[in-house]
Amino acid sequence: MSTRIFPTAQDAEAAFYEALERADLELMMAVWSEDEEIVCIHPGGARLVGQDQVRDSWRQIFAAGGARARLHVAQQVAIAGPMFAVHSVQENFSVPGEKRASQPVVATNVYVRTAAGWRMIMHHGSPAPGAAEPPPPAPPKILH
């Protein structure tokens, strides 16, 4: 298994969404705790418990073409203690070439501090009402 260390919960979350956007299964599973009973709920899906179910679900999602979507994570609310962090975010997906934005997802992500840095123990995503938030404008490429 991966030995990648995430020094903060924010680092673990950044890696989680990087893995999701790149459809990188190894990076995705490096974010999840190996020690705890982990729980993952994809939007509209059944609850998955434990490493095997969680890994299988991401493998299937990534094989189905998850890598094609661009992802913009917004509106983070974070509640954190020394050993745990709870993040609530809105995930906005857009597929290049498609004009209509996908329905956004509201996600609850819980991280714990382990001997191997911060790891995810819970991801609960569900469809959010309303339209996706547009990604922030790209910074200007030419400054002067």
Place this chain on the structure above:
Amino acid sequence: MSTRIFPTAQDAEAAFYEALERADLELMMAVWSEDEEIVCIHPGGARLVGQDQVRDSWRQIFAAGGARARLHVAQQVAIAGPMFAVHSVQENFSVPGEKRASQPVVATNVYVRTAAGWRMIMHHGSPAPGAAEPPPPAPPKILH
């Protein structure tokens, strides 16, 4: 505000579901943390942040007749540390007199240990696939 103390996260969760079944707004809000930025997501609803939004939402739900439903909470998965607890449960609602069970809800509940006992900081509910789990059989009323 309430001064009720919940000695464990399980006690807070029991009070949360008792408040939900009885449509008891004061008990419901006694479960939630007053110190932290709290987050509540009802199934299919927008994310609510802070005491005012959370209280208003429960007031509306209870006024709309939430008290008529019976609630059976099942399949708990709990991940707990000394200062926090994450519970994943399935909420099965049934309305007396209606044969068809409501769609179950999968919920993520996060509690923290505060100076005033254990309090809820996050409730994220979303529709779960599949049928509601039947309530456990009532214990026999006559033992001999």
